Amino acid sequence: MRRAFYDTIACVPYGKVATYGQIATLAGYPGRARQVGFALAGMPGESDLPWHRIINAQGKVSPRSGSSHLVQYELLASEGVVFTAQRIDLKRFGWRPEAED
Numbered sequence: 001m002r003r004a005f006y007d008t009i010a011c012v013p014y015g016k017v018a019t020y021g022q023i024a025t026l027a028g029y030p031g032r033a034r035q036v037g038f039a040l041a042g043m044p045g046e047s048d049l050p051w052h053r054i055i056n057a058q059g060k061v062s063p064r065s066g067s068s069h070l071v072q073y074e075l076l077a078s079e080g081v082v083f084t085a086q087r088i089d090l091k092r093f094g095w096r097p098e099a100e101d
Helices: 002-009 020-026 032-039 070-078
Strands: none
Touching: 002 020, 002 032, 020 032
16 A cells, blocks of 8 residues: 555645545545555655655645654745645646546
8 A cells, every 4th residue: 555655646746735535536545645654654765756845635734743744835936836824725826637648
């Protein structure tokens, strides 16, 4: 399951975001959004996986212990993702893989 999540997360393009639930569904595990979070939390520190592009269903960065949420804001902003009241417009910045076909 973890490998499927990582493979799906790797596909999220620069300047786009996906929700935990969306990743779970696309990876073949609908309803397993929480497990996506657990997989990200257990990810090796040296990974080049674009973990910062995964957000919650409300369009917000989910706070974690430490300062990783601040790094997530910075990385997303550097990709041109705009926050309004700490929220990302999923219609504008949400990844739509079906639209890429």
